[in-house]
Amino acid sequence: MQSSVKRPVLIRIICILGFIWIVFSFPSVFSPAIKKMGDWYPALFGLIVACSFISYIGVWHMKRWGVQLFAITFFVKEAVLFMVNDVSYPGIAFSVFFLTSMLFFYKRMDLNL
Amino acid sequence: MIVFGLLKESVSFAIVSLVTNKLRTILSLLGITIGIFAIIIVFTIVDSLEQNLRKSVQSLGDDVVFVQKWPWTFGPDYPWWKYMNRPVPDYPELNKILENCDGAQSAAFLISSRITIKYKSNSIERVNINCASHQYDRVKNFEIADGRYFTDIESASGRPVAVIGDLLAKALFPNQNPIGEMVKINGAKVMVIGVFKKEGESILGGSVDTEVLVPINYARTLIDIRNEDLDPQILVRAKPGISNDDLIDELTGLMRSIRKLKPRSDDNFALNQTSLISNQFDSLFGVVGVVGWVIGGFSILVGGFGIANIMFVSVKERTNIIGIQKSLGAKNYFILSQFLFEAIFLSLIGGTIGLLIVFLLTLIAGDSIGMEIVLSKSNIILGFTISILIGVVSGFVPAYGASQLDPVEAIRSN
Numbered sequence: 001m002q003s004s005v006k007r008p009v010l011i012r013i014i015c016i017l018g019f020i021w022i023v024f025s026f027p028s029v030f031s032p033a034i035k036k037m038g039d040w041y042p043a044l045f046g047l048i049v050a051c052s053f054i055s056y057i058g059v060w061h062m063k064r065w066g067v068q069l070f071a072i073t074f075f076v077k078e079a080v081l082f083m084v085n086d087v088s089y090p091g092i093a094f095s096v097f098f099l100t101s102m103l104f105f106y107k108r109m110d111l112n113l
Numbered sequence: 114m115i116v117f118g119l120l121k122e123s124v125s126f127a128i129v130s131l132v133t134n135k136l137r138t139i140l141s142l143l144g145i146t147i148g149i150f151a152i153i154i155v156f157t158i159v160d161s162l163e164q165n166l167r168k169s170v171q172s173l174g175d176d177v178v179f180v181q182k183w184p185w186t187f188g189p190d191y192p193w194w195k196y197m198n199r200p201v202p203d204y205p206e207l208n209k210i211l212e213n214c215d216g217a218q219s220a221a222f223l224i225s226s227r228i229t230i231k232y233k234s235n236s237i238e239r240v241n242i243n244c245a246s247h248q249y250d251r252v253k254n255f256e257i258a259d260g261r262y263f264t265d266i267e268s269a270s271g272r273p274v275a276v277i278g279d280l281l282a283k284a285l286f287p288n289q290n291p292i293g294e295m296v297k298i299n300g301a302k303v304m305v306i307g308v309f310k311k312e313g314e315s316i317l318g319g320s321v322d323t324e325v326l327v328p329i330n331y332a333r334t335l336i337d338i339r340n341e342d343l344d345p346q347i348l349v350r351a352k353p354g355i356s357n358d359d360l361i362d363e364l365t366g367l368m369r370s371i372r373k374l375k376p377r378s379d380d381n382f383a384l385n386q387t388s389l390i391s392n393q394f395d396s397l398f399g400v401v402g403v404v405g406w407v408i409g410g411f412s413i414l415v416g417g418f419g420i421a422n423i424m425f426v427s428v429k430e431r432t433n434i435i436g437i438q439k440s441l442g443a444k445n446y447f448i449l450s451q452f453l454f455e456a457i458f459l460s461l462i463g464g465t466i467g468l469l470i471v472f473l474l475t476l477i478a479g480d481s482i483g484m485e486i487v488l489s490k491s492n493i494i495l496g497f498t499i500s501i502l503i504g505v506v507s508g509f510v511p512a513y514g515a516s517q518l519d520p521v522e523a524i525r526s527n
Binding site for chain 1: 152156399402403406409410413444445446449490491494495497498499501502505506509510513516517
């Protein structure tokens with residue numbers, strides 16, 4: 001299960017921060033505040049959280065699909081937040097920083113699953 | 114197509130694994146069942162209570178302002194001794210409001226009391242009687258199922274006529290049409306001219322099903338309408354397009370001028386609206402929802418750990434099988450999806466059982482407590498969403514670990 005590529009410290013920090021974000025985001029999927037936004041919003045938000053979690057696992061193992069999934073999830077998440085008028089600029093800044101850092105190490109990452 | 118076939122095969126592998134280890138499957142899905150049950154039952158109860166309450170509040174009228182002596186809500190340091198000395202609204206004030214309030218579409222004076230109503234040998238005690246002025250039907254939301262409302266002349270001249278609630282009609286006139294019949298209210302003969310449409314029990318109390326409505330001018334002959342204990346009030350409905358806040362501003366000025374209050378003196382009346390009640394309950398339901406969310410969240414967390422644990426055991430147990438599958442050409446995503454589907458199925462079955470228990474409880478509770486408790490579409494979607502999410506999050510790491518195993522080392526393992 002060990003990846004052949006050594007994990008840089010920055011990626012390690014990003015993934016740990018990401019996992020912490022997942023831990024806090026997970027309960028909010030079924031929070032009353034999210035539920036009030038619409039019948040399908042918890043499902044959509046849950047999908048985003050699940051995809052984010054999987055993408056961090058991928059990045060942790062230095063897999064390219066992790067970065068790709070992170071990028072897709074980021075754009076979908078921001079599009080959804082924009083539609084429900086709940087855009088967080090610090091959140092976008094963090095995600096852009098994470099994505100840029102991941103892309104910096106992208107070429108060193110493994111192509112396979 | 115090949116990928117689809119492989120995915121289908123991995124699903125069947127997952128199902129076989131779950132069926133083979135029945136006891137383990139049952140024990141691991143119990144955590145999810147309890148978690149989903151805890152969250153959804155709290156949300157279902159809160160949603161149902163909120164819905165019933167909103168229905169009750171709406172029946173009072175969203176766009177109605179109640180001119181009364183006492184406010185409906187007050188803080189801990191409210192000066193009750195000042196409120197005690199306030200005068201109660203009276204009938205002449207209604208006429209002045211009707212004449213001078215531009216924002217009012219309609220207004221009515223109302224008092225309530227308890228009476229005994231009789232028809233032949235049938236008698237019902239402590240029935241709520243509402244005595245209202247003519248425009249009451251334009252201020253209060255109700256429908257008349259049988260018969261009619263008072264005419265202008267009946268209201269103005271105070272004829273002994275009444276509209277009675279559905280339950281009262283059924284109790285006093287079993288198998289008989291009550292319209293045109295004479296009932297006795299506190300000994301006085303009154304003709305029933307209408308029956309309210311059945312409304313059902315109200316969470317706030319005061320359903321029209323058990324009420325009697327008579328014209329206020331007739332009520333003068335039965336009771337003292339100036340009695341403060343009868344909670345005299347003036348109900349004012351806003352014109353379409355006029356907000357309650359605008360109406361309250363106008364009524365404040367008007368009531369101050371009617372009561373000839375000096376510019377520096379405090380108001381000696383309260384202008385209440387239904388949003389005061391719903392705002393109070395919004396905060397209450399918010400707290401209950403958050404408590405349910407926290408309790409359910411911990412149950413879900415425990416359930417998720419249970420599934421992750423079982424999946425790690427499952428991967429360990431089948432390591433050599435994974436090795437054989439990989440050496441025979443199974444792709445990483447095939448192994449990954451096999452274990453991931455197993456976790457999702459496990460979680461989904463647990464969640465479905467939890468939802469079924471909630472559904473059965475809503476059926477039982479609905480009949481026994483007399484309040485409609487509904488497992489809503491949004492809560493069903495939420496239940497399935499949480500189940501799938503738990504399956505993915507707790508199953509992905511073990512599944513990914515299994516997919517990354519080296520075939521040779523996997524076959525060698527015990």
